[in-house]
Amino acid sequence: MLSDHQNGIPLFRFESLPENGSLGKLRAGRLHHAIFTRQGGTSAAPFDTLNLSVSVPDEKERVYANRRRAYGMYGRDTDTVVHAHLVHGNDVAQVTQANNGTWMPRVDGIITNEPGCALTMNFADCTPIFLYDPAHHAIGLGHAGWQGTVKDLPGSMVRAMVQAFDSDPAQLLAGIGPCIGPCCYEVGELVITAVHETFPDADDLFVAPVGEKRPFSQGNGPHFDMPEANRRNLANAGVQQIELSGLCTACRTDLFFSHRAERGRTGRFGTIFVLGE
Template sequence: MKTFERDDLLFFRFEALPDNGGVGHAVFSRRGGVSRAPFDSLNMSLSVPDERDRVYANRRRVYGLYGRDTNSVVHAHLVHGADVARVTQADNGAWVEHVDGLITDQPGCVLSMNFADCAPIFLYDPVRHAIGLGHAGWKGTVVDLPGAMVRAMAAQFGSRPADLVAAIGPCIGPCCYEVGEAVIDGVRAAFAAPDELLRQNGRPRPHFDLPEANRRNLYNAGVVHIEHSEFCTACRTDLFFSHRAEKGRTGRFGTVFALL
């Protein structure tokens, strides 16, 4: 990923994804906003007990880079599942209910999601000029949210999986993601060679490799061009919010994927 700074905002872009006059994307750090601790400072979510006015001020800073505000981007009410919604400009300003994936092929549509350990999933089809943005925590991973996004883009836009370019954003890594029986059982049921994803390494409990599991989901769906940020959110709370590392008292960092 490449690092950028503008108007005190620190954000990142994937090398594999375009950022030009037709497509724009960014993963924002937690820096450059106005929220106070423990949501300092670029918290993008009202799902945590931050001050509403500060959250909306943060959103104006982020969406303003794309000439937008909260009422002119598409949001999702995330539920840790595998449902995907096709959206258009008519959905700008809406919160799409009960989905963890948004896809569009309509210019002028801007997708946004917020994170604090779960994996952001970006999909771009340079042939059909379509994009997708998804949210995959462990629950979304074991029910294959990334694969569901690939299949939805194929069904809705005629996308060929081999044409798609994917990117997995900053999320909690296997270095920090100690898991219990619910996750272990889910991973064993969902993946071949699950022990490769449930890393023991002499530790009393396994650690789940969330980014690698989602890379496998994308690859199994036919995607061959996949970039991973390599950032662990729990290791880098100087850059990102982490629900695990900060024991639930934290904010949510933002992502944007725009078809311009």
């Protein structure tokens, strides 16, 4: 990942996704994307400071002010981006600018090939999935926690892009963003069983705890490698070019919100994926 800074707001970008044109001049470019951090916003603890979600009990005025700062870098605001009502499933919706300012109901993946369309989602440990089809100039943004991972949300996104845009999975560029990593993601029987039922080679998706016990750990259970599981989901769908962020949200609560590490009392960091004209 590349780290950058714009108007006092830190952000990360995938090295493999092209970033054309200058920020704020969308028409000059063809593609923009960002993973914001928790820094550079207006919210008070425990939502400090760049919380972009109204699904947590932060003050709404501060969330809207935060969105103006973050989305504003791309000439956007709440009403000129597409949102998704995330439900930990594997349904994917195709969207256009007609969906601006609305929450796509009950989907964890949104895709578009309409130039000018901007997709957003918010996270705090779940896996952000970015897909770009340079041949058909189409994008997808997804959200996979452990449930979306075992339901193969990333594969559903790839298949939706194949169907909607005639995308070739081998040509797609994929990014797996900051999420809770195998260093921190202790799981119980429910997750272990579900992963074994889904992945034929599941044993090496679990690692024994390493180093000091995390303060938020419940016990001494195995740790799930969720980013690697989603890399396999994408690879199984035919994607060959996959970049992993290498960043763990629970290790880096200085940079990101982490539902697990902060015991549920936290905000959500944002992502944006803009298809230029």
